Amino acid sequence: MQVNEIFLDRYHITALLGSGGFGNVYKAYDLKSNQEFAIKIDVKKRNQTLVESKILLDLQGGEGIPKLHTAGKYADLSYMITELLGPNLNTLREDRGKKFQLNSVVTIGCQALDRLEYIHSKGYCHKDVKPSQFLLSLDKKKIYVCDFGLSCKYIYGNSHIPFRGHCSRVGSPSFASLNLHLGFQCSRRDDLESLSYMLILMLKGSLPWNQNKFEYAEKWQSIYGVKARMSISSLCSGCPAEIEKFLSYTRELKFEEKPDYRYLKSLLISAATVDYAPEYLEWINLDELIEIKKKSKKHHRNKSFAHGEKESEENGSFGSISSSQKRSRRKNIKNKTLILKHNEGLKEGIRKVSTVSRLDKTAENSSNEKNKNSSGELGLIVLHKVKISMHRKMGSEENPNECPQITPSEPIIRRMMSGLHEIDMSTTTQIPQVDELTPKSGLPQLLDRKILKDAKEKFQETEIAPKIIYNNYPITRKDENDVSRNNVSCEKCIIY
Numbered sequence: 001m002q003v004n005e006i007f008l009d010r011y012h013i014t015a016l017l018g019s020g021g022f023g024n025v026y027k028a029y030d031l032k033s034n035q036e037f038a039i040k041i042d043v044k045k046r047n048q049t050l051v052e053s054k055i056l057l058d059l060q061g062g063e064g065i066p067k068l069h070t071a072g073k074y075a076d077l078s079y080m081i082t083e084l085l086g087p088n089l090n091t092l093r094e095d096r097g098k099k100f101q102l103n104s105v106v107t108i109g110c111q112a113l114d115r116l117e118y119i120h121s122k123g124y125c126h127k128d129v130k131p132s133q134f135l136l137s138l139d140k141k142k143i144y145v146c147d148f149g150l151s152c153k154y155i156y157g158n159s160h161i162p163f164r165g166h167c168s169r170v171g172s173p174s175f176a177s178l179n180l181h182l183g184f185q186c187s188r189r190d191d192l193e194s195l196s197y198m199l200i201l202m203l204k205g206s207l208p209w210n211q212n213k214f215e216y217a218e219k220w221q222s223i224y225g226v227k228a229r230m231s232i233s234s235l236c237s238g239c240p241a242e243i244e245k246f247l248s249y250t251r252e253l254k255f256e257e258k259p260d261y262r263y264l265k266s267l268l269i270s271a272a273t274v275d276y277a278p279e280y281l282e283w284i285n286l287d288e289l290i291e292i293k294k295k296s297k298k299h300h301r302n303k304s305f306a307h308g309e310k311e312s313e314e315n316g317s318f319g320s321i322s323s324s325q326k327r328s329r330r331k332n333i334k335n336k337t338l339i340l341k342h343n344e345g346l347k348e349g350i351r352k353v354s355t356v357s358r359l360d361k362t363a364e365n366s367s368n369e370k371n372k373n374s375s376g377e378l379g380l381i382v383l384h385k386v387k388i389s390m391h392r393k394m395g396s397e398e399n400p401n402e403c404p405q406i407t408p409s410e411p412i413i414r415r416m417m418s419g420l421h422e423i424d425m426s427t428t429t430q431i432p433q434v435d436e437l438t439p440k441s442g443l444p445q446l447l448d449r450k451i452l453k454d455a456k457e458k459f460q461e462t463e464i465a466p467k468i469i470y471n472n473y474p475i476t477r478k479d480e481n482d483v484s485r486n487n488v489s490c491e492k493c494i495i496y
């Protein structure tokens with residue numbers, strides 16, 4: 001196939017987009033529909049593209065999965081025609097000085113996790129996770145995953161495939177998990193370990209085992225030697241600590257274990273800088289980002305309406321809070337305070353808690369944006385840093401009306417202490433009740449000294465960072481430095 005040829009009497013080949021182990025991918029203009037497509041042609045004549053198109057068909061409908069237009073055989077070549085996408089992350093990385101900014105890596109990582117979770121939910125492992133398999137959408141705002149040529153089923157019906165050794169090693173050795181190097185059967189964990197290496201590469205600009213050029217025959221062995229010997233901390237040196245945790249977690253997963261995608265995502269979010277904006281990608285300018293956020297807010301609002309939630313449409317309204325509270329909220333933004341404030345209308349629990357946080361200029365703009373449009377519902381808040389801590393005391397003698405922090409109710413603390421990983425704050429039973437949060441009630445009855453003491457010890461002696469989920473938004477991060485005398489433990493959260 002050559003550029004300028006007409007394929008199937010219909011597709012004018014306009015450029016070669018990429019070529020890999022199995023075939024070439026071309027950009028083509030469809031003379032019939034006047035649309036552009038990507039055509040993958042199996043130059044090795046092994047029908048690999050047909051196999052891939054069947055997997056892609058199974059995955060259709062998932063976010064960030066390229067739409068399959070058609071597939072078939074032409075002479076002895078198999079081909080697959082899909083939605084045209086933008087550049088892959090590896091080309092982009094090379095063009096941008098080999099690295100991406102931390103916050104871009106967080107967005108890429110979160111979206112890649114979503115894509116992998118979706119693929120896994122369909123019973124497949126991708127098996128070749130690396131930056132060149134992740135493509136940007138044409139507007140460069142979203143990450144797609146492509147190339148299912150090596151993908152395989154890990155689950156049939158409800159049964160996980162059995163563990164097997166002595167498997168042939170395929171894919172890219174640079175991103176292969178240690179278990180793939182050892183010839184172990186691929187399962188979900190391997191995709192995630194590969195994703196860890198991809199994140200490290202995007203943050204650091206190189207991987208230690210790629211310093212030397214190895215011959216293909218010795219590549220798997222030589223790379224394994226470096227990868228297996230190197231400690232996780234040296235491999236992740238220069239990266240946020242969360243990346244180290246990310247890699248450790250993925251390496252510790254058992255063959256059949258279902259990965260905790262939410263936990264991994266919350267690690268990434270915690271690694272971001274304070275001014276992180278969801279969906280941030282360094283090549284998108286700020287105006288576009290605000291547009292994306294507005295759209296997602298609108299989407300969320302529509303969803304809230306669909307669930308029958310009442311919403312104030314008044315501009316500048318914060319739901320049911322009073323004008324003095326609005327003023328104080330604005331003041332807090334101005335004063336750069338980081339406070340989770342409660343208001344009088346706590347009957348609806350955490351939904352009525354207004355979050356005030358001033359992080360930086362971007363965050364402030366976003367806060368104002370939110371002030372104009374949203375109902376003050378926590379799930380809608382973007383770019384806000386929130387502190388949720390377990391306080392013995394609510395308010396203070398001098399200012400009893402001030403309620404600087406939320407006190408999780410006893411069941412929440414108990415669940416945290418029992419080592420439970422997730423605390424779902426979106427269900428009413430777990431939302432702190434009015435009485436517990438009313439400053440006048442003084443010490444919340446349920447939080448007795450013993451519970452606080454035990455919880456404190458538990459948090460200090462272990463590395464447990466319980467996840468607080470609100471409306472499916474993971475909002476957790478344990479902040480070890482923030483354990484003050486009166487606090488049991490503090491969770492620094494980013495709600496996104």
Ligand SMILES: Nc1ncnc2c1ncn2[C@@H]1O[C@H](COP(=O)(O)OP(=O)(O)OP(=O)(O)O)[C@@H](O)[C@H]1O
Nearest residue numbers: 017018020021022023025038083084085088132147
């Ligand atoms: N839908 C698409 N739109 C635009 N470019 C694409 C598309 N699909 C693939 N490409 C480009 O072609 C490259 C190779 O595609 P793909 O990974 O599917 O082929 P492959 O032969 O399996 O490659 P490899 O052996 O390197 O994994 C991608 O990295 C990407 O840059």
